[in-house]
Amino acid sequence: MKLYGVFDILGPIMIGPSSSHTAGAARLGKVAGKIAGEDFKKVEFYLHGSFAKTYKGHGTDRALVAGVLGMEPYDERLRNSLEIAKEKGIEIIFIPTDLGDQHPNTVKFVFYRDDEKTIEVMGSSIGGGNILITEIDGEKVEFTGEYPTIITKYKDRKGMIADISKFILEVDVNIANMKVTRNPQKITTAIIELDAKLDDEVIEKIKNIKDMINVVAINPI
Amino acid sequence: MYTKGKDLLNLTKESNKKIWEIVLDFECERTGKTKEEVFEGMRNVLKVMMDSANKGLNEEVNSISGLIGGNAKKVEDYRRGKTISGDIINKAMARALSVSEVNASMGRIVAAPTAGSAGILPAVMITAAEVLEKNEDEMVKALFTASGIGQIIAKNATVSGAEGGCQAECGSAAAMAAAAVVEMAGGTPEQALHAASIAIQNILGLVCDPVAGLVEAPCYLRNSSGAVNALTSADLALAGVKSIIPFDEVVDAMYKVGKSLPFELRETALGGIASTPTGQKLMKDIFGE
Structure with a gap:
């Protein structure tokens, strides 16, 4: 409750x-x-x-x-x-x-x-x-904007989640919720809700991960 | 932690604290924030409340649709002369109307607990603080008391008109305000809960029937009557009048009554005064068809 x-x-x-x-x-x-x-x-x-x-x-x-x-x-x-x-x-x-x-x-x-x-x-x-x-x-997602959220879109491959979460761990931030969906074109959308917001520097690092297409960071409003 | 009125009373007894202190402590525990941070956050809430309760007293504030406006100023001007119910009641009504008008004009308000019932708590708090000669810090404390009552109602029943009718919005707001004022006046936690119980019982069953579906009429009138309900409930409790039904059971009853209200009477604009010939005509005037 x-x-x-x-x-x-x-x-x-x-x-x-x-x-x-x-x-x-x-x-x-x-x-x-x-x-x-x-x-x-x-x-x-x-x-x-x-x-x-x-x-x-x-x-x-x-x-x-x-x-x-x-x-x-x-x-x-x-x-x-x-x-x-x-x-x-x-x-x-x-x-x-x-x-x-x-x-x-x-x-x-x-x-x-x-x-x-x-x-x-x-x-x-x-x-x-x-x-x-x-x-x-057109992709189904589900998030509330209550948490700092990052929306990542990337070419599907193994280890991608590990690569992203490594940078989040580095700054000692906890992941609250995560939802990953993949479309038939093998493009994956991962919505990651966090307990604290990430600095631009961390977002940049995530953007530069191999096969990353797009990263959007949304802070609670 | 408290989820019921009786938990809140036990906590005040065990720790010899007032309701507002228990509520503040719990918020700090819940969020990890310091008492100062949370207190200042509530001071910010109070400032927005005061501005919205004041704005309509000096200028005519009109709603976007044109259905309501200018009534806070009318009452404020009127109360300077001879009135039937006296200066304090009229002041509180004017302030409640002001917040409703600011809300309907797309001005800034605090949902307390909802936008539709936002006028009751500010009007009651500010007016009572004036009478009791309480300062800003005391008003912030009273807002924590009000919030604690609201938390319990939201958890065990509802504060949404679509779910529980107007009793859930204006009834909850009046209960919150009544308890806050009792504590501000030096009443006991028990008296605060009696005041909240009385306020809800006074309007148990009230339907939500907004004309044209807008948060305007009869909402503004029910903010005014809700403020009066809260003030008189507080006075009854401070005089020693008790609710023979405990607060938690009153909240449960309110929820059950809300659930049994037909759909037409829960914010759909299909019943009550919204469905009267004039209500229907006003809706057509605003939205066409």
């Missing part, structure tokens, strides 16, 4: 009006934006369930955009995020849709990056401002 901390009860500190539709949406946007990388010129938001029906009234649209722009859920600029995105020349499109058998508060982000790559991220706001990221570029 979950142990509630005092700041789970008195918190989050957030921009209103709804922890699931505003604070959770901002957190989803922030994690998705981090996964996409910073330079994108257009983002499409596919809104599912309650998000599709009520996104305007709860400011879910503004919260999602604030998140992808890197704002925290308590940032008072959140309510002006649509205007801020416009100033930055980022095109924003909301598409209410049916994403199938998903949590009622689900959104799929499609980022169009400056380097012509597109990145897709899907996640749900599961209550009280808590979130779950469920899919990245």
Whole structure:
């Protein structure tokens, strides 16, 4: 059973009006934006369930955009995020849709990056401002953003996990959760949740491991 | 560690401490942080609460949808004249409305325990601290007391309107606030739990029926009445009135009542005042169709 901390009860500190539709949406946007990388010129938001029906009234649209722009859920600029995105020349499109058998508060982000790559991220706001990221570029994943998390993508080979965890051990950090999935093209995604965040230096070392394609580090928000 | 009200009472007796100290100790144990770090974290929570409770008193704060706004200022202006229920009650109501309005306008608040019920604890705490002439540190301590009560409710029942109706949100907030004020006023841990029990019993069964599905109406009114519920429950307990049903059993009852509320009355906007002809019309005005 979950142990509630005092700041789970008195918190989050957030921009209103709804922890699931505003604070959770901002957190989803922030994690998705981090996964996409910073330079994108257009983002499409596919809104599912309650998000599709009520996104305007709860400011879910503004919260999602604030998140992808890197704002925290308590940032008072959140309510002006649509205007801020416009100033930055980022095109924003909301598409209410049916994403199938998903949590009622689900959104799929499609980022169009400056380097012509597109990145897709899907996640749900599961209550009280808590979130779950469920899919990245079509691959099923599952992480909450509560822990410092690194998402590694690499060409599948033996010993890769040992190579990554060696650098994590070197700085005396414990792994809390880990999920590894491999696609038919033999590309593996390993999501590693940690008890403490890693310095950029360690992330660089992991990035330089042979056969590594991409590493994204996400700190708790 | 405590998961029930009776654990909390035993711990206060064994160690001769107040509820807020037990809650602070447990948070330090749980997170590995120092007392100072956790205390300062809570001071930050208090600051956000104070700002949001104050903002709507001096300016009209309107919700994004336009459904609600400006009521905190109306009550604040009104209370300066002759009122029926007196200055303290009116002040608390104005502050609770202010937080609700700030929340609905996409301003910054602390979910306490939820965004929909965020006005009750700040309004009650700030108003009681004024009456009792308590300083900021005393208010931070009271927030730990409130949080301990909230932890027990969240663990044994729910604080979500979608799960348990408004009684789970505004009822929990009022229980937390009532206990906090009792302890702040020098009451015993037993009295604090009696106050929390009374506050929940007062609104047991209250449905969650937000107009147009928005965290606006009737939420703002229930924040105002929740603040009054907490203040009067605290006074009853401080006067020596006891809840004949123990806190833990009241929490269980609240959970069972919540579970037996039909789906329409749990934050779906399909029942209660949301489903009235005017409620339906307002929804159409805001969302079209």
